[in-house]
Amino acid sequence: MNKNDRQRLIKTRLILDKEVSVKALAGTFSVTERTIRNDLQALADKHICEMFYGGAKLLRHDDNIYFESTSINNISTLLETPALTRAWRGPVTNTASVTSPDIYILGSFNIDIVLEVNEFPKVGESVLAHSTKYYGGGKGANQAIAAAKINDHVHLTIKVGQDLFADRAKNYLANANIASLNILEDPEHPTGNAVILVSQPTGENKIAINLGANSHITVDDIIHDLDSIRDCRVFLTQLENNFDIMSLAITYAKKCGATTILNPTPYNECVKKILPFVDIITPNEIEASDLSGLVIKDNESARLAAEKIYNLGVKNVIITLGDKGCHYFNGHRHIHLAGHKAAVIDSSGAGDSFNGSLAASIANGKSIEDALIFANAFASLKVERRGASNMPDITLVQARLSKNQM
Numbered sequence: 109m110n111k112n113d114r115q116r117l118i119k120t121r122l123i124l125d126k127e128v129s130v131k132a133l134a135g136t137f138s139v140t141e142r143t144i145r146n147d148l149q150a151l152a153d154k155h156i157c158e159m160f161y162g163g164a165k166l167l168r169h170d171d172n173i174y175f176e177s178t179s180i181n182n183i184s185t186l187l188e189t190p191a192l193t194r195a196w197r198g199p200v201t202n203t204a205s206v207t208s209p210d211i212y213i214l215g216s217f218n219i220d221i222v223l224e225v226n227e228f229p230k231v232g233e234s235v236l237a238h239s240t241k242y243y244g245g246g247k248g249a250n251q252a253i254a255a256a257k258i259n260d261h262v263h264l265t266i267k268v269g270q271d272l273f274a275d276r277a278k279n280y281l282a283n284a285n286i287a288s289l290n291i292l293e294d295p296e297h298p299t300g301n302a303v304i305l306v307s308q309p310t311g312e313n314k315i316a317i318n319l320g321a322n323s324h325i326t327v328d329d330i331i332h333d334l335d336s337i338r339d340c341r342v343f344l345t346q347l348e349n350n351f352d353i354m355s356l357a358i359t360y361a362k363k364c365g366a367t368t369i370l371n372p373t374p375y376n377e378c379v380k381k382i383l384p385f386v387d388i389i390t391p392n393e394i395e396a397s398d399l400s401g402l403v404i405k406d407n408e409s410a411r412l413a414a415e416k417i418y419n420l421g422v423k424n425v426i427i428t429l430g431d432k433g434c435h436y437f438n439g440h441r442h443i444h445l446a447g448h449k450a451a452v453i454d455s456s457g458a459g460d461s462f463n464g465s466l467a468a469s470i471a472n473g474k475s476i477e478d479a480l481i482f483a484n485a486f487a488s489l490k491v492e493r494r495g496a497s498n499m500p501d502i503t504l505v506q507a508r509l510s511k512n513q514m
Contacts, residue, residue, distance in 0.1 A: 109137065119151055216348035218299075219276065243496060247371065248348065253284050304456050325349050462484070465479075465486035
């Protein structure tokens, strides 16, 4: 590796980790510590970092230098260097080998603490819950479980803490029929968790999430999965992870030819910067309003919002509208699919069921429009089941589609 490539990689690691060690970098690049100090001095001369004994820290951090370092022109050098892959491998606590997964999901795992209530409390009010249940959840895990109902070659990467919730995560996912798992551990941050209030009369929900270890995935972690990302057909992710690492991974997946799907939740304004690398974006009504600046009230406002989001650089816009179905726009054609009639019990995980089944259908060779029809039916069956990760079988989806075509 030449000096310029090495310094660019060190710069990217500085931007992501904020601080680097001379000794660690020397081991990573198989060069002397003196060489690394020279590299860091060159970056310091450009006012990128400040050196201290044994390392350096980032001097300035803004989106421009991050995206400069991880642009489509530089991403292959960042992620395809064999020496870097060997040296930066993250810990893997549970894995099954799938050489080329059809679907790669960079996701999240949360323990969902679900309280069923008659009505949501007002500010300052306490209400009684009828029950408390604990479920495995998190958007990444839920979407992977949904996708695995339809496709046998799904890979999921998540990060958990080193706590009792982490043990539950491993046991839960080991029995979820997901073909390949990379469960990373964080000794400093807890496993993600969410408190979900579910209205017993309507099935509607309100959710508060502590992302915990989910938001601390690092470059070291993601390097281990490069082959899987490079070879997958569909790359699916959300915003429940470290945003910089998610951006890095989706950019690399796009460069390698995967169909990239982004479920932009929980919403982050920075997402607009990576839309040119997104093939399909799947916001709900609230997230679509945040992206477009328009309040979605009906089909016409959904249509206008989809056009505005498309103009931000994404190729296909799918706005999920709950029991009202979904709206699709690809720059040429608008399609509105009405929601299926469903006996709603619990709407948590509905969006995840939609995204996972959409990704799996596309990986199975369906067009986006056909995948959309399938995912719309899949999500309508999910809300008839308790628990965000309790996904329907494919036979039920086929039966619902057949019934509605009669």
